[in-house]
Amino acid sequence: MRPFSYTKARVIEDARQITADESAMAIAGGTNLLDLMKLQVETPHKLADINRIGFDEIKKTADGGLSIGALATNTATAVHPRVRSDYPVLARAILSGATQQLRNKATNGGNLCQRTRCFYFTNIDQPCNKREPGSGCGAIDGIAKLHAVLGASDQCIATYPGDMAVALSALDAQVHIATAGGSERTVPVRDFHCLPGDTPWRDNVLEDGEIITAITLPAPVGGTQIYRKVRERSSYAFALVSIAAIVEMKDGLFSRADLAFGGLAHKPWHDLRIAEALIGQPPTAQTFDKAADILLEIARGYGENDFKIPLARRTLHAVLEHAAEEAA
């Protein structure tokens, strides 16, 4: 860990000012950032502790949706009665992640910004274009079981590891950001994370000095909501593949099918064409296969993670079959 200065921000202006500096970072629960600082993967010179700036409420929005504070904890969010009753896919996604102890500390903002678990990213004595642009990618031709099969580039094949954002993507949530200049902007969660392309160091669209203040959910969407996470042990492991699904049936046909996928790419994967292909169709194996074909159209494995392609297809079958049964 390198020496750094630490300031408790009292109000959001403090935080914006401190983090406008390129070598400064905000710290919330610290469950991701502190680990990375100990490993010297992150080496901020300044830390702005944002735990006391507010933005930790969960409240109704004017249009009947729900605003979830960026500094509300994962636990507080998952157990909130409105989240549980109206957005169960979100509660389930959060509860499938990490452990109780971590979720008690982890915040929603920090969760969105958590960094990849790529083994080469977290080891500073190995090459990694995300950590050290231009040094190469250790995972390509290395150990890449956890890595992306969609949207990767020849610079980086890392995955975004989180669960919560996958549910948020299915819900089409919005991320509210206070900018360095003091204004606010809103980004759909589906556009919040980036693909690695030629800028693998960029995880998301946040600029220096920007602080996430809240995530808003649309008015309750109803439907059957499922979060399915496939992993190597039954808890405390990141997803190999995960699917958030909000499904409705009418007269034996899909009338709604909002799906998002985790574990496959550098961001929660969402493809509008999947819903289009499902709506109006009966829940048959052919329908599921068509959806999987669309999802996996451009899928490509890197050896070790080839299995994710059939696994994603099979998990999609399971989720759609299950959802159709429940929704019927």
Added chain:
Amino acid sequence: MTVHFKQDKPEQSNRLDGMKQGVLGKGVSRLEGLAKVTGTAPYAAEYPVEGCAEGVLVTSTITRGEVVGLDKDAVLAMPGVLAVIDDSRLTTRPAQGTANEAPKQGPKTISYWGQPIALVVAETFEQARDAAKHLTVKYREEEGAPVDPQAVETEEKDGTVRQGDLAHAMAEAAHSVDVTFTTRGHASAAMEPHAAIAEWDGDKLTVHASLQMLNYNISELADALGVEEDDVRLISRFVGGGFGSKLGISEEVVAAAIAAKDLARPVRVVMSRQQVFQCIMRRSETTQRLRLAADEDGKLTGFGHHAVVSNLPGEVFAEPVLQSSHFLYSGENRELMLEVARIHRMTAGSVRAPGEAVGMPALEGAMDVLAEKVGIDPVELRLKNIPEQDPEEGLPFSSNKLAECLKQGAEAFGWDSGPRKPRQHQDGEWWVGTGMASAARAHSISEARAKVTLKSDGTALVETDMTDIGTGTYTILAQIAGEMLGLEPNKVLVELGDTRHPRGSGSGGSWGAASTGSAVYVACKAIREDLAARVGVEETALELSQGKTSAGKSLIDLLGGEDIAREGHYEPGDIKDDYTAAGFGAFFAQVRVNRYTGETRVDRMLGAFGFGRVLNHKTARSQCLGGITWSIGVALTEALEFDPRDGHLVNCDLAEYHVPVNRDVPELDVLMVEERDAAASPIQAKGIGELGMCGGAAAIANAIYNASGARIFDYPMTPDHVLKAMPD
């Protein structure tokens, strides 16, 4: 006064059964439990030592070569930095268990990625860690170090067995199986990281460390430093798990001692979690070919087990995969061979039940394939092939409860011995099935000493440098002494983990309880002789309980203000050569396999074990539960991943190295089969802890097949493996 007992014959008298206190075998809660759960039991790094400087190891970022330069000056200029130490005595690998001499030294020569090459010492831990990361190292790299065990020639280990003609037996067999299993590397994954605090007083060195076998560690450390053993004191009162990784001294102990001498102040060195993973011990991956030849009824006529493991050049240790394969089953035509591939991954050594932990899952997987071919119940197949005596050495078994374990286990589990076909039961998305396997673990016992003092106040003190690695040693030694001397365990104070005490056996290979317990037994027996003389009866007639003789005379009166102290020195003699001794057992498992995702969950599991006398029902059961949990890890989750280019261990923390978590572990049942093994130890006890993981993974693997039809030959059976093998 030392009493020496060398055991050449079985100890049939079963004296402990005739004692009157009635405390041995009872489920006494661990005496140190309260201190542990209240955080008052100090672990190695937690001793408050005034003026302690902090050291952090620097590790290599190449696989093979030389260190040709360290930019010490730049780092010494950093705040708080006191020293950069690259003394040629620094050790670069951990000592193997029972090495009794220094492991490889000389930090300039690098033979694996992540090897310690220097120690940076500073006023604070954070300063030392930062400086360690900043130390610029110049290397002369020797390219092309092999890191893939499949890509190198192998060398054959001594001990190959060729008996009869296996090839012929295979050709002639009514049923034969020829399959190859693989297992991946494992880490001990103890909770407490390796840590040491070293402090010198003139030429006298005291080290607080987290170690399993002080009786060997003291020689290893003295040898590494070039000092006399008498000048070294090692203290290790509580160990937060060792699982093999703390059998020998590791790099932080020697580094702390050297630094403390150089700086003339105490130095603490705590390894990071990543360092523990990357520079302590790995269990070797294995490739194992099993050949089984059987007659029409399933009686084995041929038995072949051939394993390839790996280690660094120069390491003597080779994962003893075949240990129990030598004697578990009959079959007159035999071929057993172990080979080692020399590669530049970190040191391979003892990790949780070395040998059988991976050998048994392969053997028992092959037996399941054979049972299916023969068309008999897998329990029946095992029962048919239990040999009368060791099929290679011709020695009698000291005691073998395999048949009882199989029968009682099957009964308790509700095993269906009817015809078995895969994919018969479905529960929603899940295929459900059952599987079983035998358990076997060679019994080890070693020399041990312990001093017992019966105090004039009617309490007792037990002293030995034996360690308690979380298994309950404090408690069972108090129970043994209490049983022999007629005292409640809370009247017996047990002092462990300090080389000022007589040399115990150390904890490892599940031999601690039987070995050191026997030393305590020997000492107590001598005290009883003294007491018997005072009462005027034969020792065998002396009945003691609740601090009194059967005639009601109190020990305090008998002692008349004097203490009686005896050092017990137990040594296994001819029993070691005259018998084949092992713990045996059987596992039964019900699992569910998801037909879409290949995820496997264990529904329930039962282990039935025969491991001699049970000293404490509760701690014994806990050992079994832990062992079965490890079995789940071997079967489903645990695998070290090594970079294919530089051989470094990539998944080096507890988030990414997957030991089973609570939710992976269902209700487990443990059945302890009554046994007294007179040739195993004078207290008729054998090892327990490791047996629970010696074969259990195969019960799960066989259940995966029975549930889903996926016959998998690669452990662990993660969803990717299951999906590949699962029929449509």
